[in-house]
Every structure is written in C-alpha cells, then in structure tokens.
Amino acid sequence: MQFKDVALILAGHGSTKNAESSRFTRETAHRIRERGIFGEVRSAFWKxxxxxxxxxxxxxxxxxxxxxxxxxxxxxxxKILQREFVDTLDVECRVTAPIGMRSEILSHFQKRAERLLAAKSWKPNQVSLLVASHGTPLHAGSRVAAVDLAEQLAKDGYRTARAVFLEEDPKIADWRVLIQEGPVVVLPHFLAGGLHGSEDVPELLGISGAGEGWYESEKGEVGYGEPLGRPEEVEEMIIELAVAKASK
Amino acid sequence: METMYEAGEMGQVCWIKNEKGWVVRHIQDQDAVGQLRSVATLDELEEVVRWDERGKYRPLRSEGNLVSGWQYDANSVTEFREGMEVIYPGLWGNAEAWKHGKLKFQIWDDVLTKQTERVRSKVSQAGDMPRRVIEENCKKRCLKAVLWAGEKPADRDAKMPMLCTGPCGMFWSCLEG
Known part of the structure; x- marks a missing residue:
C-alpha cells in the first residue's frame, strides 16, 4: 500500500533542555520513510x-x-495540533488520534508489568500497580487516558491499580500514602526520552534509576517500567493510524 | 533554484554534486581531503548535529555551533534533501518558499494570541524583554534571519537563506528565564 501523494508528519513536543526528548520521534520518521509508503515523512516539534x-x-x-x-x-x-495543522489553500491537513490511544498500548503496558513480576516470580495479586501520568488542569484528556489504562490493568488481578499524576491529584509523590504497604509496580505513562519519564517520576518515587527494573526506595520496593516509544514499538501503530486517515 | 542542488551553501554547510552523488560537509571542511569522518545514515547524521563540540545538547540546530570534521554522502537528490532536513530541519523548504514568494511567517500580535494566558501575562510584564531576546539570543546565536521581527536575509544567490518564521522554543525558553 502506497500513498505517494501524502506526507506524514510525526508531531511531538521536543525539548530545549533534553537531548533525548525527540530522538525516537526522529528515528521513527527515518524508519517509516525508508519503507516508502508515504511521499514524504517528517517529524515536527513544539519546542x-x-x-x-x-x-x-x-x-x-x-x-x-x-x-x-x-x-x-x-x-x-x-487544542494545539488542531490549531497548528489546519487546511490552507495549498495543503489539506488531517490529524489522527495520538499514538497513545491505540488499543495495542494496553498490551505494551501489560508486558512491562509482566516482565517486572517475572523478575521477582510474583503474581499480580502480590503487588500494587500505579500508572504515573502527567495530568493538567488545562484539559481532562490526559487524566482520562491514564485512569482508563489503570482500570484496564486492574482486570489482571493486581492488589490495586490506580493512576497518579504530576500536576493533578492524586500526586505521584504521594504514592506511599495511596499504597500503604507491599511492593509497587509503577508504569510511566510518558513517552520515552522525555524528562518526566526518565528523571521527574523516578525522583518523585525516590528511586535511583529510570531503567526498567526493581529499586529499593526509602518507602519500599518499586518496580519501574520502561517508558513507551521505542521506534520498533510504535512504528506499526503510526503507519496504521496514518494509512487509515489517508485512505478516507 | 535547481542550480542550488548542484553546489551551494546553507548556514555552516556546503555541498557539491559529483558523479557518485552529493557530498555535504561543514564549510570549514570544504577543501579537506580524505580526513573527514564518513556519515552514512540519517541516524548517524542526527548524532552529529545533536551535540556541540563540547558534547553539549544543541536544541537550536540553526545555531552557529555545528561541529566540523564529517562528510555525509547522499546517493540521490532525495537523500540529499533528507540530509539537509536533519541538519537544518524545515529550513530548505522555507528557503524555497521564500524564493517563490510563498513563505508564510508570523507577526508578533498573532503569536501572542496563540499563547496561553500565563505566557501572555508574563510577556505583558516583561517590558522590552522580547526585543532583548531577539537581539541577544536570536540575532547572536541563530543563523536565521528573523523575518517575524523585520529582519531580511542577506541577498546572496549562491547561498540558501536561513529564515525564521516565528518565535521558537528557545525564544520562549529565554523569555521565560
């Protein structure tokens, strides 16, 4: 399937401080371009x-x-992408759903949790699970996505599964108040490479690293999952989103 | 415009087309012979442009601190354009649009209406700070002509112009301190 008259843009946030923030977006754009499905493939950023x-x-x-x-x-x-990518006299723009709204996301989070449990030979009912997300008073969507994900993950039988946030309640920093005992698996609901998933959330949890694995914090044992977004994980999702939109 | 694909300069890079394809280098390496590191893929090229000579992150790819000592070989015009897109993202397209009289750029009042109330309030309290950021940051660090602040590109036919169409993340970062 080819769409030679269509350009694909991967629209990310980017950062003026963190070199890793846009790395996977740019790499994924290069990978998709090499497949020759779309006439042009670009990445673009807010920052x-x-x-x-x-x-x-x-x-x-x-x-x-x-x-x-x-x-x-x-x-x-x-708000921002819908405003920035409007049709002009020369170009027709169509914005898809974000990659995080794909149904496959749930299985990516489940796999991370399963790997962490397997490392300790534990069952879901022996640990609690937190989805650590951004949240913002500007818009409810961020919160809704994380809460929905936590509810889906709860069906796998964890002692409890909840969403926690950087900028809304319940706060990530209060994780030990929410989960008063036992080991906790924390899955960052952030895209890989960004400061929140690689620095801010680990700091709020009191753990010493951001790589996938188990950590001893002062408040207890924390299993931290890898943020989502490696090119090999998201490439197919992006192509499917874009092809569906380009076909309409 | 098509002649620019044969040989030319943009910012700190130059290129020339030979029998094998395109050779892209830092302008300081224009005459270097056999002593440059070969950069074969776009991901490798991304690594070259991501860091300055001290290994510090370069968020502003149009800043005049591109490292030298490398050579990117493109086998086709598509590879050449994609290489330029990595080195100076979006700027080749802007230059082409400018030369065809089609480039769109923002004006300050429109820029402000797109910002959140928090940013607008900060700007209104900042006095002549936006002007100072343009003078101290944009014009001194960045190689682009600040079209949205009234600057015009130097009229040099042999060089692809570097054009700024609106305040970037670095501008806002400086403005917000």
Missing amino acids: EQPSYADAIQGLGAKKVVVVPWFLANGYFTT
Missing part, C-alpha cells in the same frame, strides 16, 4: 526544529496526515 509551521511549508505534498506523538487526547492533541 524544537522544525516547528509545526515550518514542517508544513517545506512539503511538496498537498495532503498531509499528522500523527500526534502523544499518549492522550489531551491539551496538545486536541
């Missing part, structure tokens, strides 16, 4: 170059499909 506006201006295609490199239908996806 890095190219900006969303510059990415559009450089395209030869008249039809653009934008896949949000975000996990939730939150502020950026529903």
